[in-house]
Amino acid sequence: MAVNGDVRNVIIIGSGPAGLTAAIYSARANLAPLVLEGEPSSTSDQPGGQLMLTTDVENYPGFPQGILGPQLMLDFREQAARFGAELQTVKASKVDLSSRPYGVWVGDPNTPEPTYRGDTIIVSTGAQALMLDLPNEQRLLGYGVSTCATCDGFFFRDQDIVVVGGGDSALEEAIFLTKFARSVTLVHRRDQLRASKIMQDRATANPKIRFVWNSVVHDVIGDSKVEGLHVRNVLTDEVTTLDATGLFVAIGHVPNTDLFKGQLDMEDNGYLITGQGEGATSTNVEGVFACGDVQDHVYRQAITAAGSGCMAAIDAERWLEHHS
Amino acid sequence: MADGISTLTDTTFDEEIGAAGEPVVVDFWAEWCGPCKMITPILEEIAAEHAGKVKVAKLNVDDNPNVARRFEVMSIPTLIVFRDGQPIHRMIGAKGKGQLLQELSEFIV
Numbered sequence: 001m002a003v004n005g006d007v008r009n010v011i012i013i014g015s016g017p018a019g020l021t022a023a024i025y026s027a028r029a030n031l032a033p034l035v036l037e038g039e040p041s042s043t044s045d046q047p048g049g050q051l052m053l054t055t056d057v058e059n060y061p062g063f064p065q066g067i068l069g070p071q072l073m074l075d076f077r078e079q080a081a082r083f084g085a086e087l088q089t090v091k092a093s094k095v096d097l098s099s100r101p102y103g104v105w106v107g108d109p110n111t112p113e114p115t116y117r118g119d120t121i122i123v124s125t126g127a128q129a130l131m132l133d134l135p136n137e138q139r140l141l142g143y144g145v146s147t148c149a150t151c152d153g154f155f156f157r158d159q160d161i162v163v164v165g166g167g168d169s170a171l172e173e174a175i176f177l178t179k180f181a182r183s184v185t186l187v188h189r190r191d192q193l194r195a196s197k198i199m200q201d202r203a204t205a206n207p208k209i210r211f212v213w214n215s216v217v218h219d220v221i222g223d224s225k226v227e228g229l230h231v232r233n234v235l236t237d238e239v240t241t242l243d244a245t246g247l248f249v250a251i252g253h254v255p256n257t258d259l260f261k262g263q264l265d266m267e268d269n270g271y272l273i274t275g276q277g278e279g280a281t282s283t284n285v286e287g288v289f290a291c292g293d294v295q296d297h298v299y300r301q302a303i304t305a306a307g308s309g310c311m312a313a314i315d316a317e318r319w320l321e322h323h324s
Numbered sequence: 325m326a327d328g329i330s331t332l333t334d335t336t337f338d339e340e341i342g343a344a345g346e347p348v349v350v351d352f353w354a355e356w357c358g359p360c361k362m363i364t365p366i367l368e369e370i371a372a373e374h375a376g377k378v379k380v381a382k383l384n385v386d387d388n389p390n391v392a393r394r395f396e397v398m399s400i401p402t403l404i405v406f407r408d409g410q411p412i413h414r415m416i417g418a419k420g421k422g423q424l425l426q427e428l429s430e431f432i433v
Contacts, residue, residue, distance in 0.1 A: 039420030040362035042401070046418065052358040070358040091420065107422070142399040142416030151357040154386070155398045225398065 007101040008034045010316050011118035012085075013092050014256075016049025017302045018292025019124030020076040021309030022316075026122075027083035029317045034116060035080065036106065038125075039091045043147045045128040045256060047089055048073035050293075051302060053148050055176060060302055072302070097121070097263045097285045119324065120287045120316040123260065123272065124309060127253035127293040127300070132164065136220040137247070144226025145247045149173040153180045156246045162187055162229055164217055165250035171199040173248050178208040185242060187212045189234055212242070220247060255294045264288065271297050278322075279315030281308060287323065289315050329364075329371050330381045334388040342409040344379055347431045351382040352392055352402045359418035360401040366421045370428070378432045405431050 010026045012019050015037035026033040037047040044050040051057065054069035063072075081087060094109035096102060102121050103114030129147065131137060137145050146152040153176060161181045163174040166188035174184045186203070191213045193200050203209050218230040218239055229242045255270045265273045265284040272295040274281050281289040291312035292305035332340055332350065341348055351367055353360035364382075371380035385392040385400060395404060395411060405413040405428070415427055425432075 039423075040359060040366065040418040041420075042359045042399075042417035046359065047362060048358070052362075055356075070361070089420075142402065143396075144398060146399055147417070148357075148359060148399075151354075151359060151401075152399045154354065154356075225396070 006117065008032070008116060008118040009320060010034070010120050010122060010313075011036065011102075011104055011116055012122045012124060013095075013104065013259075014038065014049070014124035014126055014292070014294070015047050015077070015087070016051065016073070016124060016126045016292055016305060017076065018126070018294075018305040018309035018312070019049075019122070020073070020080050021306040022122045022124060022291060022313040023080035023085040023087075024076070024083060025310050025313030026316060027080060027085040029313070030084075031317060031320070033085050033122075034118070035085055035087045036092050036104065036116075037087055037089050039089065042151065043128055044126070044253075048077070049126045050129075050253075053150055054172070055150050057302065092259060095121070095259055095263065097260075097288055100287060102288065120289065120319060122281075122309075122312045122316055123264070123283070123288065123290040123294055124292045124305075124312070125256040125259065125294050126305075127255045127297075129169075129250065130252050130254055131249055132217055132251070134217070134220060136222075137249075140220055140222055140226050140247075143224060144222065144245055145220065145249075147249075149176055149248050152246075153177050156181050158182045159245045160185070160243060161246035161248065162217070162242060162244045163248045163250060164188075165252070166190060166193040166195060167250065167252065168195045168199050170250035171195045171203045173250050174209050175199075175202055175206060177246075177248065178206055181208065181246070184209050185212055185244065186210070187215050187217060187229075187231055187242075189216050190214065217247075253293070253297075253300070255297070257294060264290070269297065271295055278319060279311070281312040281315045287316070287319055289319075329368060330379070332381045332383045332388070332391070334390040337383065337388070337391045338409070340381070341406050344406070346377055346379055347405055347407045347412075348379040348381055349428065349431075350404050350406060351380065352385050352395075352397045352400050352404070353382055354384060354386045354400055356386075357400050363401055363418045363424070366424060369421065370425065374432050378428070407431070 051069035291308035
């Protein structure tokens, strides 16, 4: 049974590892979940989530030779569909969690009636990569500034590239880009990296990568495409110019929680607070659960997101048993 | 294939774009680009739903670097709208169907 009247048992918002694992589990529990996957974009805010912009995933168990991120997510999706999850490539524009069944809008958020209603909602909207928030960065997006190293690295063959950041994502991008670039300069605001030891070892051993420490990008230079960057040393305030034709930014993430402001409890940094009711994934609203990076700024791994997606599906199933 | 997406190459590009009576949306893409794959089904729908008003074609930048370089494509997916052989509008990055159609609406008449 796909629907209960026109009210769904479970509506899952988001389709990264967390959302799709929740879909697999709730579909196998015969709950016919509806998954609102999101819409295509060139940022991590897209169906499949952050892994859609990566290449080799080497730490997801079960793949001893590694697997490509987009392939892994297509496989998750196919597995969810196989058990009857309904996948819609649309983005939720509004939710109403004030009374059950909860309302979810797609498209125009001003229509009086929601597009879908659900007895339970699983929030797995994830997090998206931060940009530098500089006017010239926006203006030169697609003209040397890129949100997707795997898409655009190819266009920077034998050129000089800057990667901003000091975590695993930044080093992964830097190492990937050395396949094409003549040089990759990593600009980081501290004097040491946050990244894991294995990634640090790989990056420091790579002859094409050099580091500019204690520095932030002050401005992006170029009329019709990126020609260089102004970089400011945070200790001395000295501004220097780096010649580069490409800029890739990996300075962290923000949770996609705008949709839930004023309805779900969040921490000061916007991450949803879970464990508030029945089940570890419960939010402050009964029957609304959250999983994956939208509620986790500590671990942020595909495997932890998938694990919490499984927990959310089990929590939702138990909640439905007790409340219907 | 009236309703489908045609494939352009470095060799065929000028002739096919020049000969088209209606605007042509060219999708610059590559095999390794995840966001490119996400918009392919959307472009197929647009091509089918607006057949006769707009053409949709794709060009693999990996196999056809000359055309990609000529139009200074530095990010994919990039969609460029051509009319009478000339580029008249450029869209960078994958987008949902609603947003794509909104940006293309002035060319689909």
